[in-house]
Amino acid sequence: MRILVVDDEPPARRRLVTLLGDIAVGEVAGEAENGAEALQMMADSMPDVLLLDIRMPGMDGLEVARHLAGFEDPPAVIFTTAYDVHALAAFETQAVDYLLKPIRRERLKAALDKAVRLTRAQLDGLRNKQARARTHISATLHRKLHLVPVDEVRFFQADQKYVSVGYRDGLVLIEEPLKALEEEFQDRFVRVHRNALVAVRYVESLERDARDRYAVRLKDIAEPLEVSRRLLTAVRKRLKGQ
Amino acid sequence: METQSTGPGQDSLFLPSFCDVRVVFAVVLIGELIAMVIVLAQTPYQGLWDDLAVVSLFVQWVGLASSAVLCLARPWLVRLGDLPVALFSYALIVLVTGALTGVVHLWVLGGEVMHWGFLARNVTISAIIGAVALRYFYVQRQWKRNLESEAQARIQALQSRIRPHFLFNSMNTIASLTRSQPELAERAVEDLADLFRVSLSDARVPVTLERELQICRQYLEIESLRLGSRLHTEWAVNPLTGEAALPALSLQPLVENAIYHGIEPATSGGVLRIATDMDGDSRVAVSIRNAVPRDGTNSPRQGNGMAQANVRERMQAFFGGQARFETGVEDEEYWVSLVFPYRSHTA
Numbered sequence: 305m306r307i308l309v310v311d312d313e314p315p316a317r318r319r320l321v322t323l324l325g326d327i328a329v330g331e332v333a334g335e336a337e338n339g340a341e342a343l344q345m346m347a348d349s350m351p352d353v354l355l356l357d358i359r360m361p362g363m364d365g366l367e368v369a370r371h372l373a374g375f376e377d378p379p380a381v382i383f384t385t386a387y388d389v390h391a392l393a394a395f396e397t398q399a400v401d402y403l404l405k406p407i408r409r410e411r412l413k414a415a416l417d418k419a420v421r422l423t424r425a426q427l428d429g430l431r432n433k434q435a436r437a438r439t440h441i442s443a444t445l446h447r448k449l450h451l452v453p454v455d456e457v458r459f460f461q462a463d464q465k466y467v468s469v470g471y472r473d474g475l476v477l478i479e480e481p482l483k484a485l486e487e488e489f490q491d492r493f494v495r496v497h498r499n500a501l502v503a504v505r506y507v508e509s510l511e512r513d514a515r516d517r518y519a520v521r522l523k524d525i526a527e528p529l530e531v532s533r534r535l536l537t538a539v540r541k542r543l544k545g546q
Numbered sequence: 547m548e549t550q551s552t553g554p555g556q557d558s559l560f561l562p563s564f565c566d567v568r569v570v571f572a573v574v575l576i577g578e579l580i581a582m583v584i585v586l587a588q589t590p591y592q593g594l595w596d597d598l599a600v601v602s603l604f605v606q607w608v609g610l611a612s613s614a615v616l617c618l619a620r621p622w623l624v625r626l627g628d629l630p631v632a633l634f635s636y637a638l639i640v641l642v643t644g645a646l647t648g649v650v651h652l653w654v655l656g657g658e659v660m661h662w663g664f665l666a667r668n669v670t671i672s673a674i675i676g677a678v679a680l681r682y683f684y685v686q687r688q689w690k691r692n693l694e695s696e697a698q699a700r701i702q703a704l705q706s707r708i709r710p711h712f713l714f715n716s717m718n719t720i721a722s723l724t725r726s727q728p729e730l731a732e733r734a735v736e737d738l739a740d741l742f743r744v745s746l747s748d749a750r751v752p753v754t755l756e757r758e759l760q761i762c763r764q765y766l767e768i769e770s771l772r773l774g775s776r777l778h779t780e781w782a783v784n785p786l787t788g789e790a791a792l793p794a795l796s797l798q799p800l801v802e803n804a805i806y807h808g809i810e811p812a813t814s815g816g817v818l819r820i821a822t823d824m825d826g827d828s829r830v831a832v833s834i835r836n837a838v839p840r841d842g843t844n845s846p847r848q849g850n851g852m853a854q855a856n857v858r859e860r861m862q863a864f865f866g867g868q869a870r871f872e873t874g875v876e877d878e879e880y881w882v883s884l885v886f887p888y889r890s891h892t893a
Contacts, residue, residue: 319722
């Protein structure tokens, strides 16, 4: 059993590694100090289980679990936490395994023995309790995981089956409904068209062409995005409001 | 008479809700007692029961009519301050008494000329009783408020002390260090013990600024074990401020806030600055600054302002309103500033 230890605190990681050595179940596949690093290590370390701290700077443990759910062959997840009242309540109802720090050796062993993958239903349950927007968008590009910080995203544009995510360095494709993205990131994105959301902070101008059609120009994006007539008032209001 | 039952006194008005059936009942009861006192005080009285019936009727009219107006006017009264409300209700009681006296005199008793003595007597009685009643309601509300705020202060004092998250994370750190670096673990246990000793001691006993800063240092010592290279601390302490007295644990919660909101949520950590200085000859200034986390954090942690409110309250109580507590954001730094009179701890 290959185990990836994810925690932002060095002593916490060290303790888990020591305990794993004591109980001699499996081997430590690697250590990551935040969520994004953990996801990036997935391809190389190929863990079967993640020991995942919930509260971490940047991408937290719950978000990591959500990204993992998109994997073809996701690892099992055991959450670790010192004290998170709200998260704990969600875990109990979703029957998700978690360990309380300082973690006992016996508890760790028992948890690893029965470690299973999270189901979609469990993840949804956790998500509802923790109504926090993701910090990153994950996409698989050439069989490799690609993480795009939401702060860097300029637009989401739906096209048939996929949604293309435009950011400074290019485009990635994800399979998520635009509607869900709109709800999750409503504080930073505004819908400009039936098929597109744009990041309010990257809008450089709202332009009108000779045929009276409107479009938004985004920072670092060559092509302007069309704004539908129906949404024009709402878009204007939102752009003014910032 | 409109008698709807609403919860008594949920708003800030010092008068009870006269729409409440229980309050109306109390008004009737008190009115009856007043009527009895008035009748018994009359010397000589002709027919006790006849007099009582007439006086009761009159007093009940005054009581119920005033209650009805106060009930209807309540939505408007709650928007006013204590003084306008008191003046309004007082004038109301006196006016209702005067008006009813007129009604009784002209129509019921059939007197053609107004008897001014009768009017003056009734108005004076109602003015005295009205004043006593208003004063009673006011004092009762004050007493209730004091009780509530005392209870709240006690709860806050308990809650704002040490965050459970800190306790359990520290325990975890110590468990980890016990094997790898026993000396560090030993020191962490000592620091933690000191911190808890202070937090369990009587918060009303003042400490020196130097001692309070030492507590902050011990707290940061533990946090730096946990956060490693993410935490950088810079101190600028003016030694002249060392002997200044202040309530115990008035800075540590602010430092803890800085870690919780500023350093912990940032992937690359940040700098925490603590500075003390003299502000003129007689005042001490303390400032705590932390970088506002930016990288990779979506939503800044929502605090409930409990720690700050608590510190502010205790500083104000200790310095009798002479302390200044301010916060702000400047150059991507969040700052908290405390300025308070210099009182030597030994004096």
